[in-house]
Amino acid sequence: MATILFDLGETLVSGATWIAGGKALLAALAAKGVRVGVISNSGGKDRAALKAFLPPDFDWNMFDPTLLLLSGEVGIEKPDARIFQMALQRAAGDRVLFCTEELAHSVAAQLAGLATARLVPPPNSDISKLFAALEAAGFFA
Numbered sequence: 001m002a003t004i005l006f007d008l009g010e011t012l013v014s015g016a017t018w019i020a021g022g023k024a025l026l027a028a029l030a031a032k033g034v035r036v037g038v039i040s041n042s043g044g045k046d047r048a049a050l051k052a053f054l055p056p057d058f059d060w061n062m063f064d065p066t067l068l069l070l071s072g073e074v075g076i077e078k079p080d081a082r083i084f085q086m087a088l089q090r091a092a093g094d095r096v097l098f099c100t101e102e103l104a105h106s107v108a109a110q111l112a113g114l115a116t117a118r119l120v121p122p123p124n125s126d127i128s129k130l131f132a133a134l135e136a137a138g139f140f141a
Contacts, residue, residue, distance in 0.1 A: 002139060003091040004029060005067060005114075007078075007100035008040040008054075010121050018055050021128025026062050028131050032140050037067020039087055039098060039109075045072045066090045079108030088113055097139065099130065 006012050012022040029036050042050055047060050047070065060068065069087055071077040076086070088096060098109040101121035109116050117133075120126045134140065 001033070001035060001094045003035040003037065003064075003067065003094040003096045005037045005039050005069075005087055005091075005096065005098045007098075007102065007105065008038055008042075008050075010101050011099060011119060011127070013054055013058065014122050016053060016055050018058075019122055019125045019127050021125070021130075023057075025127055025131055030062070034140070035064045035067060035091070035094065037063050037069065037087070037090075039069045039078060039083055040071065041077045042070040042072040046070065047073070078102075078105045081108060081112045084109045084112035084114055095139070097134075099127075101125075 010019070012019055026036060047068065049072070050070070051058070067087065067090055069083055071083070074083065074086065076083040084098070087098070096114050097117055098106070098114045099117045099119060100106055101119045103118065106116045106118045117130060119130070
């Protein structure tokens with residue numbers, strides 16, 4: 001099974017707005033049966049506290065609850081390798097990809113054993129092209 005973990009800020013959302021194509025990507029991945037999760041530095045906030053800063057239609061239920069790794073809940077911030085290792089353990093043998101716009105976080109994830117996709121940050125985000133790129137690379141096979 002495939003698992004894709006996303007950074008939140010400037011990867012899926014920018015403040016209280018979805019990055020163009022982000023929500024559609026999550027729906028397409030769900031339709032393919034891909035487990036999706038989050039690895040995000042949350043400034044000490046948990047899911048409930050973050051909700052006020054996210055788009056109104058953002059729903060934590062879009063993500064596998066075992067794959068929600070918010071620094072405010074797990075006590076580890078990226079780029080610490082332990083948060084990526086925790087994600088690998090929780091993904092339980094799945095093929096795991098971490099998506100972010102942050103170079104340092106992408107490198108740290110790779111060093112911890114995750115495949116990565118580094119996206120272009122907004123306003124020129126290329127997240128809407130990610131599904132096709134993954135499909136072309138055989139990620140869903």
